[in-house]
Amino acid sequence: MSTPAPARAILRTANALRAAVAVATATAAVAFAAPAVPSAAAVGRGTAPSVAVVLPTPPGTPFGDPTGVNRLGVVIGSVSSGNPGDGPRAVRWDDDHTVAVLDPLPGDHYGRTVALNDAGTVIGGGTADPDSGAGHALVWGADHSRRDLGAGTSATVLNASGHIAGTVPPADPDTARRDAALWRPGGARRTLGAPAGVSGTVPSGINAAAVVVGYTWSGIPAREYQQAVRWSSDGTATVLPLAGGEQYAAALFVNDAGLVAGVQLLHGSAMYASHLAVVWRP
Structure with missing residues (x-):
């Protein structure tokens, strides 16, 4: 007795699936043996x-x-x-x-x-x-x-498009400070602004939009003398606020959404203060 056409179609599909499974099994066996x-x-x-x-x-x-x-x-x-x-x-x-x-x-x-x-x-x-x-x-x-x-000069960080943040010597050679700077991919350089009264600025992070973060530095070898700073892509500096009545911090990283991570410094009797991890949200 002949097999009805619909049944023959189902058998052909099933046989094709069995063949595909056999090929896949053999391929996997070879891969595991390699x-x-x-x-x-x-x-x-x-x-x-x-x-x-x-x-x-x-x-x-x-x-x-x-x-x-x-x-x-x-x-x-x-x-x-x-x-x-x-x-x-x-x-x-x-x-x-x-x-x-x-x-x-x-x-x-x-x-x-x-x-x-x-x-x-x-x-x-x-x-x-x-x-x-x-x-x-x-x-x-x-x-x-x-x-x-x-x-x-010094180069500290760069982003995917080739913007580079680093430091440059001060305009006054008698000043020990170093100033944060941004180099664009074509080579043009912009000195990043510094908050009033600081002895130097140091960049430590950059994102895809060329927003730079870092900190101010007094030149005294004690890390509590810092302010956390964010520079917008046009070079404008903003001192980031602190929590809990502390005075000193450093911004270290910034992601493409503008979230900044860094440290806030707790004062104690030691020369170097203790660190608290902090974030600044946009």
Whole structure:
């Protein structure tokens, strides 16, 4: 007796499903049998790492320290020989673990990296004497190009579009203060305003809209002499309010919604005050 047409259609569908299940089962079996060694690309794109890879270093500099990693798996840091008096060299490791030295300016022998973004832009600095505190803030592009932000500058943070916050020397060379500044992706620099009566300003966070946060600094080595500051994208400074009658704070981070996180300082008998974690909401 022949099978009715509707029944034949149902059987064909069922057989197709069985075949698909069989293929999927075989594929899964092969996948589970494969060695669990992720590639560099896989690790860089979210796969949970199952192996440790020692990153290579240039000849004569066997020691390395990372300072950042972006979502594409590019790692930045420094390498050194370990010899006394031999300062660090700035480097980047690409996703395939290839190492490249990020050159400082001619005449500077030492370099360091601070941060990078997902476009591969790296900020850091270089100097002729790592113990002097003097030097130049530098920006290295994804193509390893180098840009000098000026003598006596420092680069602290950058955002995804390449805005950089850091510090610049004061206009008066007899003043010990340093002033917060913002560099736009094209290189134009704006000195960020400072509240009246402060000795210096330090940026510590930036968001996608180039809103910068940080703190004021008196130059005295005691962290209670600070005010938490937020700079709008036009450079206007606002001192953030405090809770509980305390006087001193520092703003450290800001997200793209404008939420600021930092510390409020409790006074005690110790030279350095205790910290309370605080947030300032927009």
